Amino acid sequence: MLFDEIASENEYNSSESTTPPILHSSLSTPVIDTHRRSWSPISLRSVENQSRQSSIEDLCLLNKFVKDVRTSFHEKSIFGQLIQRYCFGNHNRQNIEQPQFICEERQENAIFKIYLKRLRQKPSTSSESSSSFHTLVDDQNEQNESSNNGQSALLYSTIKIYQLKAGTIEKIVEYLTNKHGDLDTTHMHILFATYRIYTNTKILIDTILSRYQAVVPASLDMTEDVRQKTLKSLATALICLLTAYKEDFYEPPYYTTLSHLLKQTTDIDVQNQCQSLLDRFINEEYISRLDSNIYTCTQDINNNNNNNSKYLHTDDIYNQKGFDYNTPRNFLEMSHVVIAEQLTIFDAELLKCVLPHECLTKRGNSNKGRRLNSNHPLSTVDKTIEQFNAVVNRVVAIILTEQNEQTRARIIEKWIDIAYECRKLKNFSSLTAILNALLSGCIYRLNKTWSHVNINYRSILNELKNIFGSCADRKQARAILDKQLDEIRLTLPENTVAKTQLHEGTAKYVDVTTTINTTFDKKLRSKKPRNQKQTMIGTVPYLGLYLSDLTYIDSAHDNYININENDKSSQKLINFEKHRKQFEILAQIKLFQSAANAYTTLQPLSYFKHWFDNVQIYTDAESWELSYQFEPKTIENPDKQQKLLDDPSPTNRLRPLKA
Template identity: 30%
Template structure:
């Protein structure tokens, strides 16, 4: 029987660089140990005789034959391995096939995850097709040529499966896919031809439905889909946005639904859209080049603006405003337990922002325990080396449970099937801004090309390490098991939002500035308040974001001008869903009452027979009536 090299490979050692006009290779020496087959006794380590080397003496050969094989009794040896560091596009594509004429899976992963920074899909496809064609004449007489062709076919199939968006085009004919179909037909590659034709047909349907961007889910789309965007709701949104439910019983529900949407959007992120070559040039390239990342950023900004607005907008006493902050801290704690670092960062950044940070009288009324929790959670995202974000992701990122999930978290809130699932199986949603920053730093610190004009592939290796971590976390996010709550979509969609500048103006009205100081928004605040929205602002922010906005309206009396802009006549973004408990809250008034929306739809009523979901659709001047709406049922007991 034949032996094989074992998995006991020692760490490869760097030997040096090997330079060529069209490529630079890093050469490594790897120690390979050889393991005897089962039943081979007497020699602890051996290697099959290399037929290209000098044969053994007749005595040794006879002894080896008697033992069951031809061996040179070599226990281990050092073998050279070459990894391309820089090269032309031709050479990088050529290296997809290893020395053994088989696809180099590692090089495939790195190249196809990052090549868009220096080449277009049709350029890579053209080179693969050309190499396949040159092998056609040799394939009949050479086994190696046939193996190479099979490897190229495997590369093309894997490319179609793993990166189908590379073949999408705005033209009607999808030229690159048509060329691939033509190529596959010419060389009778049945599987490749079938996949390419199916993908082309699929993309035609996608284009007819509005393109790839239209297929990305969003919370606002769901609110519209379930019929909440109707004249009655919009007309009475301002009237219904008069209570902020500061009770703590629904914090888990809010955190759960924010996690549902963050996980949904994160799972749709196309990794190469995070590359700095795309992200840092997004304003020039257009939204279609980074639409999956943009959807995640839009959701982050939507959460951030709603948290900030919910604190500064109400006309209420400081103690009630402190309760609003306390509730968001509690929600942040639950987000940490859900391992949702995206909305966690959004909530914390809003509470650290200048419009909220400067409200000293309000913060003095926040309970010490909540302040301690706030400081502990904020430390996760410290920009210095003491930040725990990377350590936590390394320790918990791919685990299917959270050390912070405790059974008692769910005891005092609604009991649903999703609660049971969450206690058992759980994913992770990272803060994407940290990874975008890492990729930007790599891009800024490393040149795209060497001094000789070769593509710097070492840079792409570094980028791939970051993208690979993101892909791993993407897989972990699939572990979440929670239903979508349509009532939450409506509530979140209609929450009022104001821009950073408007929030600061309103904050100055809540607590007057000292006469001796005139600070500006974003100056003198907490240094950690750099949110992803502020680092990477999008044009939609500041005018309502993802579903919010301020429209001029008139209100009488002594109300503040900022508050007046957010009252009836605006798109108030409140679903009108509120809890009975909230109706009895004191200390908050627009003439006595808060103008922000409830912090969650209390749409779950537990009965012995199961869970019913209600939509509160009371109009101004009348009491709310609860009518059962099957559209809002997200699960059953």
């Protein structure tokens, strides 16, 4: 039908073009090769006139054909009609069909947000749920949209969409499945990623099992097909909890929660998964105990032999020590590329070990409480923060250890080279740490040292600072990270959990509209050959940026909502809308973890870790004291300066200066 319309339009276009043909200079008159000696002058002149007339007629036909083609493809372009009909039309239709918020509806133990959405009617099929919306048909408004020939009609329906805003734990678990019995995967991932804020694993499992037992007996409320699908969906949710969040069940030596689930569940698949996970935990505990005994015996032998070498007994790269550490290393002689790559290896390994749900319970003063109790192990988020601070402290220490100003300037240039290399490796964690160290007050105030720094290095530092510095607005940094998310998402296989979670939780992070600094972008831009196969892009984000987002969400939204706004003593419901926003951030962290596996070409060097660990670091007071030794603090008021000299307390002479 479309091609019939196009054909009729072309016929109409060719018939209405009555303007005279135009001769273009690019079309030259064909040369007629004649044997002039065998023709008389009169006959030759007549032949030339006839040839010229026929050539002009041919050119007229050719020009008319060219003009018709140009007219059809430019003035009334076929491609333009196709694009307008099938691209802009769909875009406008999608805008019309966006859900429109109407109101909130308060039911028993739950609060819903109600939307209205207009959809095209399709043949009735088994519906599948891939979002956290539970739909209910409100009314069906048939609407005829006739085309130019009036032969097509489209049917539309208006549906009411219920989105869970708040509810009890029982209500949240109930909405793991929709009215057709299908599992709502987004709702499941949000629940499993954020439930630790308001409940524990045992209560969650008991609630899911209670829902499972309530559906087991047949009832008139749901058909047998829906009942079987609901039971299967709940079992699938439990298996997902056991596989994707198995660290929640690691409770040695008795594994109470896992054993409880194994006894209470009646589903065979869930039982097999529980038993498999329990056996795995027991084997890992046995191997860990055996390795610990071997390590203890080895330490005793080494102590008796007065050998100070240390052996690796764990796979945690954060606690690893190098072997080759006999030869001291000169920082200026080390390659800036090697240092950036080794820092990237450490950051990538730590990022892969991060448990995203620990970001929700992370608080600013949690490290102080953990340091007081040495028996309490550091969380995975704390380890990334410790590594970040370790890089900052070592950058400051290496600069302040050098006494010569020019050599100190060369060290600063070296760290700028390392930061620039981290930018190329997309290691934004170490990049931000190096910038924070270079822009710290005790380093940034050394004007004499900075005067020896090459102007090109200072220019690069300013460009990096404007994007990734602590004083920057972070809009460009967020735009870069969002663009990396899009590129990573495109390279993931369709069936990966990370891509599923990102697609469901962060669909709005698709378009990056923030422009990046032009000069800096040109320096880092690399030309990609055409038809190049897409590969995974290794990226290590600055985790503090996402921790700040989670902090803002936590501050802006309450954990609980009163079912009656006017009565503060009314029933409190879990604010599931808040956890939906938190899940959007956690899904991005999960995707960056999958991208951290792309650093396959980088190999760790044994000596670097030992050199890094053995760099002497200073406290804040010691750093400021060294900084003032190099360039004493000048005070315009002589009375204050005399008071500073008379007072030996470090509170006056070690006060930080603003950069």
